[in-house]
Amino acid sequence: MAAADPPTMRAAVVTRYGPPEAVQVRQVPKPVPAAGELLIRVHAATVNRTDCGELNPRVFGRLVFGLRRPRRTTFGFDVAGVVEAVGAGVTAFRPGDRVFGMCPYRRNGAQADYVVVPETAPLALIPAGLGFAQAVVCEGAYYANSGLQQFDVGPAHSILVYGASGAIGSAAVQLAKARGAHVTAVVATRHLDLARSLGADRVIDYTADEFRRLDARFDFVFEAVGKTSYFRWRRLLKPGGRFMATDIGPWGHYLPLLLASALTKTHRVTVPLPRRGSAPAFVAFMRARLAASQFHAPIDRTYPLEAIADAYRYVMSGQKAGIVVIDVAGSDG
Numbered sequence: 001m002a003a004a005d006p007p008t009m010r011a012a013v014v015t016r017y018g019p020p021e022a023v024q025v026r027q028v029p030k031p032v033p034a035a036g037e038l039l040i041r042v043h044a045a046t047v048n049r050t051d052c053g054e055l056n057p058r059v060f061g062r063l064v065f066g067l068r069r070p071r072r073t074t075f076g077f078d079v080a081g082v083v084e085a086v087g088a089g090v091t092a093f094r095p096g097d098r099v100f101g102m103c104p105y106r107r108n109g110a111q112a113d114y115v116v117v118p119e120t121a122p123l124a125l126i127p128a129g130l131g132f133a134q135a136v137v138c139e140g141a142y143y144a145n146s147g148l149q150q151f152d153v154g155p156a157h158s159i160l161v162y163g164a165s166g167a168i169g170s171a172a173v174q175l176a177k178a179r180g181a182h183v184t185a186v187v188a189t190r191h192l193d194l195a196r197s198l199g200a201d202r203v204i205d206y207t208a209d210e211f212r213r214l215d216a217r218f219d220f221v222f223e224a225v226g227k228t229s230y231f232r233w234r235r236l237l238k239p240g241g242r243f244m245a246t247d248i249g250p251w252g253h254y255l256p257l258l259l260a261s262a263l264t265k266t267h268r269v270t271v272p273l274p275r276r277g278s279a280p281a282f283v284a285f286m287r288a289r290l291a292a293s294q295f296h297a298p299i300d301r302t303y304p305l306e307a308i309a310d311a312y313r314y315v316m317s318g319q320k321a322g323i324v325v326i327d328v329a330g331s332d333g
């Protein structure tokens with residue numbers, strides 16, 4: 001009797017660096033969990049700016065991800081799905097558990113039917129009653145939360161979130177409100193209602209005169225899209241106020257400021273880089289927020305896995321609001 005072919009699955013395979021077309025859905029071997037690992041049947045993943053950065057990295061990124069082509073061939077950090085099998089010795093999760101969270105660094109691969117992660121991965125049980133698409137919310141919130149932690153935002157503070165319609169910005173507004181801060185959200189005209197729905201105390205249209213004439217003073221400015229210069233914001237900061245940008249800017253224009261700020265230990269200009277090892281506690285924190293209906297990521301678009309290249313194209317346009325979900329399993333239960 002001929003041996004059965006090994007099981008396969010669909011995966012979004014990244015064939016080379018570059019455009020969305022470099023991401024192609026192919027049949028690949030279905031992974032098998034080793035000792036201490038979980039096999040997750042992926043129901044929902046996202047395409048986010050971290051994935052896009054990995055698809056089209058700058059020079060430094062290539063040193064990390066692979067010089068000529070990406071070492072990892074399937075991306076996807078955000079994951080929500082069902083544990084299908086566990087390797088020897090796993091105690092944290094059982095088959096049938098509905099889980100969400102993030103694949104660990106260099107173990108990303110959720111843009112596929114299945115992904116294997118260590119049981120120590122930042123995962124938590126999906127709160128009862130929540131669909132997979134509503135649980136696949138971590139990437140933007142992780143950066144937002146890290147920024148707010150660095151600022152140590154609290155009830156006595158006022159914060160301006162610029163670009164509050166993005167994944168990081170929309171999370172920053174909600175998480176800063178949860179910390180009791182007074183939040184001003186700045187967005188395009190088309191996102192004004194979205195920003196209000198996030199609970200911002202004040203919402204400003206960046207195309208309007210109100211924005212150009214803004215003369216309030218803030219403890220913190222969180223530039224969540226990396227589009228504008230620190231010098232644009234300096235006059236809006238209170239004495240001792242701090243500025244954070246999610247990106248080093250189109251020409252790396254934040255780099256000298258970040259360097260100076262670190263060298264002088266003022267930390268006046270900073271980036272929301274999460275602390276190493278902080279992801280498990282963050283996912284547990286998000287589970288509590290989701291269970292209490294105190295956080296939601298606006299879902300801009302949903303694509304089936306087969307159309308993932310279109311999702312990359314849209315996210316790379318820089319125009320998404322909130323998150324873009326990949327409905328991998330074609331169901332949300």
Ligand SMILES: NC(=O)c1ccc[n+]([C@@H]2O[C@H](COP(=O)([O-])OP(=O)(O)OC[C@H]3O[C@@H](n4cnc5c(N)ncnc54)[C@H](OP(=O)(O)O)[C@@H]3O)[C@@H](O)[C@H]2O)c1
Pocket residue numbers: 048049050053140143162163164165166167168169186187188190191206224225226227246247315318319320321322
């Ligand atoms: N280093 C990393 O690993 C890493 C990871 C994640 C994110 N990031 C960076 O963080 C930034 C934000 O990420 P994200 O995922 O939150 O972004 P995103 O969701 O793609 O943000 C897009 C949003 O920004 C708004 N926007 C675009 N241009 C704007 C402008 N000039 N002023 C105000 N808003 C503008 C867009 O709406 P309108 O066009 O309608 O304004 C859109 O709603 C990106 O620059 C990304 O590269 C870096």
